[in-house]
Amino acid sequence: MKEIKVTQPTNSLDHDNSTTSRRYMPGIDGLRALSVIAVIAYHLDLNWAPGGLIGVGIFFVLSGYLITDQIILRWKQDLRLDLKDFWIRRARRLLPAMFVMLFFTAMWLLLFDRSRLAALQGDFISSTLYFNNWWLIFHDVSYFESFGPPSPIGHLWSLAIEEQFYFIWPLVIIVGLRLAPQRGKLIVMCLTGAFLSALAMALIYQPGADPSRVYYGTDTRAFALLIGAALALAWPSQNLTDKITRRSRYILDFSGAIGLFTLILMIWRTNEYGQFLYYGGLVLVSILSAIVIAVLAHPASRLAKIMGCKPLRWIGVRSYSIYIWHYPVIILTNPTVDTGEFDGFRILFQLGVSLLLASLSWKYIEEPIRQGLLGRWCANLSTRLRFKIRPLFIFIAVPLIILSISCSSNLDTKITADPNTGTITNPDKNEHNVTLVPPQDEEDSIVTQETPEPSSKPEVPLPVATPVPEPIPLDPPKKPEPQAQVQEAGKGVTAIGDSVILDAAPYLQDLLPGIVIDGKVGRQMSQAQEVVDKLRAKGKLGTRVIINLGTNGAFNSNQLRKLLTSLEDVQQILLVNTRVPKKWQNTVNALIKKVAAEFPNATVVDWHSSSEGKASYFYEDGVHLKREGAKSYAALIAKAIQKENK
Secondary structure: OOOEOOOEEEEOOOEEEHHHEEOOOOOHHHHHHHHHHHHHHOOOOOOOOOOOHHHHHHHHHHHHHHHHHHHHHHHHHHOOOOOOHHHHHHHHHHHHHHHHHHHHHHHHHHHHHHHHHHHHHHHHHHHHHHOHHHHHHHHHOOOOOOOOOOOOHHHHHHHHHHHHHHHHHHHHHHHHHHHHHHHHHHHHHHHHHHHHEEEHHHOOOOOOOOOOHHHHHHHHHHHHHHHHHHHHHHOHHHHHOOOHHHHHHHHHHHHHHHHHHHHHHHHHHOOOOHHHHHHHHHHHHHHHHHHHHHHHHHOOHHHHHHOHHHHHHHHOHHHHHHHHHHHHHHHHHHHHHOOOOOOOOOHHHHHHHHHHHHHHHHHHHHOOOOOOOOHHHHHHHHHHHHHOHHHHHHHHHHHHHHHHHHHHOOOOOOEEEOOOOOOOOOEOOOOOOOOOOOOOOOOEEEEEOOOOOOOOOOOOOOOOOOOOOOOOOOOOOOOOHHHHHHHHOOOOOEEOOOOOOOHHHHHHHHHHOOOEEEEEEEHHHHHHHHHHHHHHHHHOOOOOOEOOOOOOOOOHHHHHHOOOOHOOOOOEEEEEEEOOOOOOHHHHHHHHHHHOOOOEEEEEOOHHHHHOHHHHOOOOOOOOHHHHHHHHHHHHHHHHHHHHHH
16 A cells, blocks of 8 residues: 555644654544534634533544554654654644634734733733643633633643644653563553543533633543554554454444534533533543544555545644634624524624635645745845744743733723712723622612622622612503512512622512622522521521522532422422523523422423523623613513413
8 A cells, every 4th residue: 555645644633744753644534624623613702512522532533543543653763752853843733723723813802902912911921831620720720611702712721732642642652662671551541531631521520611621621521532542552544554354344334424423413412611521521422533543544444535524524634723713703793782593694793704714824825834934934034144043932922922922012000989878899800899788677678799700791880779760560450569569579579690680689679678688799500598598597488489500600409409309399390491602501591490309389480582692782792781671681580470470
C-alpha cells in the first residue's frame, strides 16, 4: 500500500504536516465534522442537540489517539522524540489562529463594549496562557448556570485541557517507553489513569448541583484523552492493512456503525444536567468514540469511506477554525435582550459568518503558517533588520499585544450610592446588590438575604415594601370587595423564590396583602427544603405556598419530589415555571410539570407561556423583571391564588 505524506490530523481540532510519513484517514475528518456540528448546535440551544456537549468529549479522545499515535511512530523511527520540535509544531499549528481570534474579539469589545472587555481580562489572560479551565474553576464561573452575556471566549477551556495534555503527555509517554517499552504495560498505565480520572469525576460530582467543576477539570476529563492514548498503543495506524477477510470487514463496519449511532443518539437524548453523564456517561462516550475511531482509522473500513465524503471532510479539515470562531460570533451577535426565542434567520447568519471566518482563517493563516510562512517571514525580516528573529518570538509578542489591549480597556469604575436607600452600585461590574429590608410587621413582610449573583440587569436597588403604583385589577369587579377581605387576600400565603420573586415582591404585596415572601438572589432548588423548615419552625409557613425556583439552574426530580412531600399538609402549592434563556429552561419546566402531576395539592403556574414574546418585560439578561414584567408576574400568581380560593 502506497504511503503519502500527511496532511493528517494530529490534534482533535487541527491538522499538522509532519516530516513523518503517515496515512491520511479521511473518516477521522468526518468524525471531526460530526463533533463540531454537535458542539455548535449545543451552543445555539437547538432542541435536537441537548447533548451536543459530548462533541468535546469526542474531540478529547481524538486528541489522545492522534497525538500518541504520532509520538509512537516517531519513537519507532528515531528511537527518540525531539520535544522542542514537537512543542514548536504544536504552537505553530494552534496559536496563530487562536491569537487572531482573540485579537479581533478584543478589538470588537474595545470598540463597542469596553467595560465588558475590562471584566474579561482574566479570561483573555488565562486563555492565552492555556489555563483557562482552572481559572474558571477557581473563580466559580459556571459553564451551565451563568447569567448576563457569556464570555465570547468561554469555549477555550477545552483547548486549555488539550494544550496541558500536549505539554505533559509526551514527557510521561517517553518515560513509559524507556521504563516499560512493552505495549501491554503502557496500555495498562493509560487505562489505570483513565479509571482514576473517571473515579474523580464520580466522587467530586454532586447530584443536583452545578457540574461545572467536574466538567472543566483537567483531572476529571483526562480519562477521554487517556482512552484515546490507550487506543493508539493497541491500534497504531501504521500497522493497519486493508488485507482482511470479508467477515472481519463486516464486523469492523458493524461495530463502527453501532458506536456512531449510539453517539448520535446520546447527542439527541442526553443533557448536561443528567446524573448519567457524570456517573459513567462521559466515560461511555469516550469508549464509543474509541471504537468509532478504531474503525475509521482502518484502511479496509467502508464506514470510513462514507464518513470521509467531501462535505464532511471539508468541515472536518476546518474544524479547529470553526470551533475557534463560532462561539464569539454567536455570543457577540445575540440580541441585547435575549428571551430565548428561536430565530432561524439569526442562526443562519451566525452559521454563515462562522464558516466564512473559519475558511479565511484556514486559508490565509493556518495553511500558510503550516507550510512555513512564519519561518520565511521571520527570516526575511531578520535579513532586513540584520538580526535574528525566531518564530517563537511571534508566540510571545502576539499574546502580549492581546493582553495589553485587554488591560488598556480597564476604565475607571464609577461607584454611586442611591441617596434614598444607600444601595451602592458599580455600573462596570456585574453584581446584583440586594438591600436587607426589615419586616414591617409579622404577617406583611419581605424576607431578603444578601448574596452576589452575576447579572446583566442594570444596577438599581431592588424594590422594597414602600408605596407602589396602584394595583392592577385582575378582573374588573362587579362591586367593591369588602375592605376586610382585601386586607386578608394574602393571609396564610408564603412565597419562596429567587431574584425573580424579589422583582415582583411589591406588586405581590399590593395584590395579596399579608403575604410572606422569602426571596434570595441566586437561590437554587437544593436550598428550598432548608427555607421551608425554617419558616415552619418560626410559624411563618402558610397554608398556601408559592415555589419560584429554577431560574438559577436545573435540579433533579428527587429534590422536587422530596420538597413537595414535605408540604403534603399544605392546602395549596403553586409551582411557577421559569423563563430563562438558558439550556436548563426546558429541563426545569418539563420536570416541574411531571412532578406536580404526582401531588394533588400542586398546581403549575405557567409563567413561561405567559411571558412568551414579551421582551419588554425583561432586562437584558432575559430573566430579571422590569416594572411591566413584575406587575404581570404578580397578577398571574394572584389570579392563581384567587382561582383556587373560589
